[in-house]
Amino acid sequence: MTPEALLGGFIDAPVQSAHAFRAGLEALARPGTLHSLTGATPPAPMSVAAGVLILTLCDGTTPVHLAGHHDSDAIRDWVTFHVGAPLVTAEKAMFAIGTWAAMQPVGRFAIGQPDYPDRSATLIVEMPTLAPSGPHLSGPRLSGPGIKGEARLALPETAAFVRNRALFPLGFDCFFTAGSLVAGLPRSTNVEAN
Amino acid sequence: MTAPLPALAAVDSVAQPDHGRDERAGFHPEQPDVQHDRSREDHAKDQPVEKVVMALHAAHPEKGSMTDYNFAYLDEQTKRMIRRAILKGIAIPGYQVPFASREMPMPYGWGTGGVQVTAACLTPDDTLKVIDQGADDTTNAVSIRKFFQRTAGVAVTEATTEATIIQTRHRIPETALTKGQILVYQVPIPEPLRFLEPRETETRKMHELEEYGLMHVKLYEDIARHGTIATSYDYPVKVEGRYVMDPSPIPKFDNPKLSDNPAIQLFGAGREQRIYALPPHTHVVSLDFDDHPFVASKAAHDCDLCAAQDSYLDEVITDDQGSRMFVCSDTDFCRSRREAGHLGRLGTPLSEVEQ
Numbered sequence: 001m002t003p004e005a006l007l008g009g010f011i012d013a014p015v016q017s018a019h020a021f022r023a024g025l026e027a028l029a030r031p032g033t034l035h036s037l038t039g040a041t042p043p044a045p046m047s048v049a050a051g052v053l054i055l056t057l058c059d060g061t062t063p064v065h066l067a068g069h070h071d072s073d074a075i076r077d078w079v080t081f082h083v084g085a086p087l088v089t090a091e092k093a094m095f096a097i098g099t100w101a102a103m104q105p106v107g108r109f110a111i112g113q114p115d116y117p118d119r120s121a122t123l124i125v126e127m128p129t130l131a132p133s134g135p136h137l138s139g140p141r142l143s144g145p146g147i148k149g150e151a152r153l154a155l156p157e158t159a160a161f162v163r164n165r166a167l168f169p170l171g172f173d174c175f176f177t178a179g180s181l182v183a184g185l186p187r188s189t190n191v192e193a194n
Numbered sequence: 195m196t197a198p199l200p201a202l203a204a205v206d207s208v209a210q211p212d213h214g215r216d217e218r219a220g221f222h223p224e225q226p227d228v229q230h231d232r233s234r235e236d237h238a239k240d241q242p243v244e245k246v247v248m249a250l251h252a253a254h255p256e257k258g259s260m261t262d263y264n265f266a267y268l269d270e271q272t273k274r275m276i277r278r279a280i281l282k283g284i285a286i287p288g289y290q291v292p293f294a295s296r297e298m299p300m301p302y303g304w305g306t307g308g309v310q311v312t313a314a315c316l317t318p319d320d321t322l323k324v325i326d327q328g329a330d331d332t333t334n335a336v337s338i339r340k341f342f343q344r345t346a347g348v349a350v351t352e353a354t355t356e357a358t359i360i361q362t363r364h365r366i367p368e369t370a371l372t373k374g375q376i377l378v379y380q381v382p383i384p385e386p387l388r389f390l391e392p393r394e395t396e397t398r399k400m401h402e403l404e405e406y407g408l409m410h411v412k413l414y415e416d417i418a419r420h421g422t423i424a425t426s427y428d429y430p431v432k433v434e435g436r437y438v439m440d441p442s443p444i445p446k447f448d449n450p451k452l453s454d455n456p457a458i459q460l461f462g463a464g465r466e467q468r469i470y471a472l473p474p475h476t477h478v479v480s481l482d483f484d485d486h487p488f489v490a491s492k493a494a495h496d497c498d499l500c501a502a503q504d505s506y507l508d509e510v511i512t513d514d515q516g517s518r519m520f521v522c523s524d525t526d527f528c529r530s531r532r533e534a535g536h537l538g539r540l541g542t543p544l545s546e547v548e549q
């Protein structure tokens with residue numbers, strides 16, 4: 001483990017994680033809205049927002065899957081030191097971090113059981129940018145719980161989220177992160193291509 | 195009685211040349227084995243950290259002030275566990291997420307579930323309001339408010355509009371909630387089917403299969419026996435067309451406020467170890483029949499203090515001659531109306547009350 005792995009955690013964990021949770025809660029409860037997460041500096045290529053989510057939600061009881069380029073020694077050491085989460089394959093993960101391409105096929109992730117739909121994975125998807133609507137409302141239409149009328153969010157694809165919604169109440173839940181921004185997309189959201 | 199005393203004196207006499215004797219005596223006053231103590235002391239000399247810790251204890255003899263609690267009482271591992279349960283609850287509206295409820299410094303039934311959810315949500319910037327059946331000034335509300343003032347140092351208020359988090363027992367405030375607010379319910383029995391089917395394995399299967407016929411049978415039996423749906427609180431609802439949910443024992447007058455509410459609604463059941471949630475603008479329907487539609491009923495009176503016609507009322511017996519009055523159950527709503535000059539049948543203008 002390199003000394004750099006020891007850096008980049010919360011300075012005041014109780015307060016910083018409380019603010020981070022509230023931002024994450026608002027993001028997941030209002031799909032299509034963007035919120036700011038700050039306080040952690042994880043090793044590249046992990047974004048600040050993804051690092052904050054891991055510090056806030058993961059610990060020794062939550063198996064974590066690092067996908068693609070996020071499965072580097074630096075990130076493994078950082079996650080291990082700061083939260084102590086077991087690093088596992090996609091099938092066993094409660095949380096997964098990586099780009100959408102690196103997470104394919106997403107069918108590997110836990111979608112819960114019919115009697116315990118909460119036993120499902122939460123995907124933290126790293127995006128190059130995050131835009132709620134863009135200048136010309138290009139993203140897919142979102143509707144469902146947490147959304148008044150409809151919202152829009154640029155997603156890496158549409159079909160996978162349509163399939164995920166069809167599994168309700170099973171399915172995985174997503175956070176999208178870029179820099180210090182986060183947006184949420186729970187399994188309950190209807191996604192329609194524009 | 196006499197045996198420890200010479201030994202204690204011996205400890206002092208031996209310890210004094212090397213160290214302050216307060217520490218020694220305070221550490222093991224009953225320790226009769228002088229030789230053993232002696233070895234511990236030599237060990238301590240080689241451990242500067244231990245000395246520092248002992249010095250700190252000596253400098254702060256009074257423990258138990260607010261700074262001894264982690265922010266919002268719960269430890270961080272517990273809060274992470276609760277936060278994960280809340281997020282899954284948000285993702286599956288109306289589904290009861292199991293969580294490892296902790297012992298809280300209050301009895302079950304006093305809102306331990308709500309307190310844990312509130313603790314997991316609080317930030318130092320929040321303004322907390324706590325109500326018990328609409329009132330800010332009853333025992334349960336006052337004690338929970340003080341609990342978070344002491345353990346989280348947050349601002350508190352009685353005004354619904356100023357609060358960012360509202361913990362409630364059995365009411366939804368009359369004043370409409372807004373975006374950015376969180377309403378935390380204290381829930382005694384989270385399972386709406388529990389009194390119809392006592393086995394958890396069976397109710398879980400019924401939720402899985404969306405088998406809710408038994409609930410309609412129960413409401414039908416109300417009609418068969420009373421001519422109308424007599425269930426007046428704890429009235430079951432269906433969330434987004436999927437899960438039947440217990441809205442906690444709010445009066446059915448409040449049920450319409452569950453649906454399409456701009457605030458986040460979180461439900462915590464401490465003894466039963468369940469958390470569930472309604473995201474903002476979630477579609478919530480009270481169960482009913484085409485020929486017996488749901489009615490959000492209230493006492494057919496106006497508030498006797500503020501003359502409100504549209505608020506939920508408590509009946510108060512005022513003497514042993516059968517006299518009674520009806521007052522708003524929501525104390526903040528009633529007070530703000532009286533401050534605005536509304537006066538009910540038995541009300542006294544606030545200006546006179548203060549004198």
